[in-house]
Amino acid sequence: MISFSRRNKIANKSALEKSSALKPVRYDRRFVFFLLLASLVLILSHSVLENRFEPAVGVVIEKDIYVPKEFVYTDEYNARLKWEEEFKKIPEPFRYSDAGFSASTDKLLRYFSNNAEDSQFADLIITNPAKRTHAQKQVKELIDKARKTGLLEKTYSEDVKVRIIDRTGIERIVSSSELMQPGNWEQYFTDLDQDESARISGLLDKFLSPTLKYDESRAIKEFDRIKADNLPEKITFHTEEPIILAGQELSERHVEILKQLEQYLEKRNFLMLAALLGFVMLTVVFGVLYMKKFLPFIYDNVRDVAAIAFAFGSIVFICYIVQIVAVKVEIGSLKFTNAVLPVAALALTLSLIINVRISIVFSVLASILISIILASRSALMAAFIFGSLTGVLNGVSVRRRSELFMSGVWIAIVEAIVICLVGILHGEPFDALRADLISVIVSGLLCASIAQVLLLPLEMISHRVSNFTLLELSDLNHPLLQQLLRKAPGTFQHSQHLALLAQSAAKAIGANSLLARIGAYFHDIGKMDKPEYFTENQSSNENPHDKLKPSLSAAVIRNHVLDGVGLAEAARVPSAVIDFIWQHHGTGLISVFYRRALELSGEDENVNRLDYQYPGPKPQTPETGILMLADSVEAAMRSINSPSANKIERMVKKIIADVFESGQLDECELTLKDLTMIADDFTRTLCAMYHTRRVVYPEANEILEAEKKKQE
Template identity: 40%
Template sequence: MKDTTPLKPVTPDRSYLRKFIEKFKSSQNGKDKKKFIDMEILPFLIVLSALNAFLLYDFKSEMTFLGNFIVIFLLIVFFYRDLIRYKPAYLKKKKMKTLLVTLMLSTLIFIRIFDHIFSVFSKGLGIDGMVIHTFAIPFAIGSVLVVLLFDFHTAITFSLILSLMSGIWLKSSLMPIYVFIGCLIGAFTLIRCKRRTDIINAGIYIAIANIVSSIALLFIMEEFSFSMFYFSSLFSVISGLSVSALCFLILPLIEKVFNVTTPLSLIELLDIDHPLLKQLSVEAPGTYHHSMIVGSLAEAAAEVVGVNPLLAKVASYYHDIGKIRMPEYFVENQTGCISKHEKLKPHLSSMIIISHVKDGVELAEEYNLPETIKDVIQQHHGTALVTYFYQKALKEMETPPSEQDYRYPGPKPQTKLAALVMLADAVEAASRTLDDPTPARISGLVDKIIKNIFLDGQLDECEITLKDLSEIKRKFEFILTGIFHRRISYPEPVKEKST
């Protein structure tokens, strides 16, 4: 006789609504006002401004240093406020903040070193123009590294600050134009860097932009001549190619020291011969296939919500690597009719399922995966409930079990990337249960999964919006409809009748 005891419904945690209302009320009452500059960060900004002013100091007048310091401090404050407004995550991580400061100071050091080298070189060639040798300085190296290590927006702001500081140093109102154009071209060229040859191409484009802008500056300064044209073009080419050469030398060192992710290192992680992916494909083939589909879903939806598609794809490939430890306990890897969980208590089964997150983080650390990937592995289930085994426990146990014992430890997704992988993971897993995957049923399933995750409060701690969720849903539906498209049934070949 079958047990017809109705299952108790799992009530999603809607406490986020109360928190949201309280936060809204406090901001309306003026209690949530933010300071223009946090007093804790002010000494750091002052020291950073002083270091930048010192690197640009010509040791001729103390008043010059003071003037440099004041202007540079204002520029640094502007940069700080821009990061607070658009990229606060960088300021929350000490490593990223340190890296950004290091890039700023090292760029100025490179500028002064190359200025000295090419100043001596131009004097040896007998060049009269005092500005000509500055065309050879690889100003764009800073913005190129920033766009590869951070993002395009930060690279543009960095380029603006650098170009204005170069004008202060050279006491020229025209050189910032030359510097900013070169930096801008370098940043634009490497927005979608996917191969090492893209860095060489960036150097070539910077060289071309430098030639055009340097000639324009010579016209403006009324110093144009054929000899000036020749040397300015030569130095402009040297500047562009120097950027590529320095980038190749510095980038691997930064990746190693700061353990940060660049598009080039992400490409290497996509290699199917990577030990983790190879092990996953052999020991947990179902999970491997699942991860590939999750990667396609996340990559398709990434760009429309402001996430790096390449990073989303790589994070999806590695998000379930913890299942390598006990692959047979996960349904996608089970080949027999009898599940490993049949003889286990629901709580033990849920502990095994939940443990794949911890195992994944341990494997990521063992194989030195980037911090971003580790974060996604840890956050891609948030504090979600292992519903199947919780419902099973409700049915089997006399006293209702604690819901907390059947939830993942978290934390909830802290970034759009982690939220995107969470949604793609849940949608892909649920799509396997569809018997007749028509476009309408796929749409209904995707909508249901995203709503359940949202109502459970799993997206509370990341900056994802309702518009983002709508775009993600649309992309997921498109990809899944393509995967589950209908196929025509081919007729059996007609056998010729024997006569």
């Protein structure tokens, strides 16, 4: 058999592992913070880093193309058309240069010699000697004319004006028809047949160098001057403004706009990503530092941190999805705006499940982050913040699902008021605000719906319970409570008394009074397995413990904790309520049987103190600490004869002092001020319960005697 000491160690280990407040987790805060940071950057990067375009002339657009961010387009397309038009008005420049002309003419004339047939251009030589001599003469004349009038480097199909710059830099404008142009050689060889003329033209094209060469550097300077005098127009496209409508065929100008937009986005993508990362890091760091400095009990609870991170990331993701969907939805001619984003759902959710201060801080941070990254409007930032504060104020008092719906309505009303006030201050017409007002109505309804959906996963992550779950457990027709009523009516009544004490005291110090009440309902359900071993269920003077050894009696008493946990887990009672079963006795001593064991033990017999301790752990929250105090006070109250206010007050203060000095409240964060308030509230409640100032009504015979004396 396993010794009682060994069984106690096993029970203690099981308690530490199963209590939700101390249950080991597979992740730590750093991992949670990193995961939140990465998730936010991944979600929001889709908003700041836009998709690439692949434009092509002639492509028909299937849907409207909007500008994702404010974009200034430099209209180089129309500017280029104007530059080219202006440039055409200026005669093209040619600079006189005969360098290489003489060498080219000498080489050309050599092909008319007798041995030219052996050259690589023999197919272009006229074979008839007489005709060759005649052609050579004509070529010489043409060369002289080219040297005198000038040979252009280009050929013009029509007569145009050109500029000639001589060696001294003097310009003169002449017609192109007055100058020789390459490619028109046949007109100089009219007395030759077509084949011979073509041969001579071929030689001239091969060898004759122009004397008037195109001055490209001067042309470039003139074109640059034209560009400087005619700068491209700057056209601003505002956020969400369509630049190309569905059904349009892409023109060259459209393609240029899209290419410029792509270049603009590529240049700012890296900077945008860096700014996004920095802003998200700043948001997360501020939230973490606030928790660490002002709410260390939440910062130290990794499950709470994970739940907050999950809620924050979920709301940002939902807002991103809502924004995408809202762009595609239209009500007649009215489109939804970014005011539809349900940012205030975070405040409503966290106030329902975690903490009011946490919900305020993180909802304000979310409002700033989402309004800057997704909404890009200062008016919406103000609306989101005030809507979130409204969600906090309503969320802390929500008890029914209808009240949750009304919280969404109040969020919509407050956000609508803020948008109208900011619009009036900025001088915006009402028609411009109509879309925002419709959007905030939808946003309020979304906030209530999203909060309802997120409660279940947040309860699973944090091991906390929402008011809705607690209210479901408050029904006395719950199967476990009904079993307790049938099997252990005294324990059931004891639990009801404790519920009244714990709820009132929790409310007095600002703890979760509803959780304290439900915890009191279920804390002793383990007693219904052996109800007769507990004094509140003993109707006769016989006590079964009188027939048991102290060690066995202690085992029965302490096992009601383990039995209760087993019953609660089988019924799927939330972990936060099961914590009350584990912790309502802490690691306290079962003193009655421990003292009896000491008295009955011999000199050589060793009594192990651990066999007479509850498995624990000690209370980890203010609510479980209050229940421990209420349990001790209510048990002691049954031992007071003729209770009076003074007796009750002294007894309450003594019990609370004893529990405090035993160290059982060291881990539940109850302050001395809290304990004083709890003692005062216990005293007031117990006095009311036990009617310490009730009137003593006379018996019937006493009334008759009084009447007789009156008659005498």
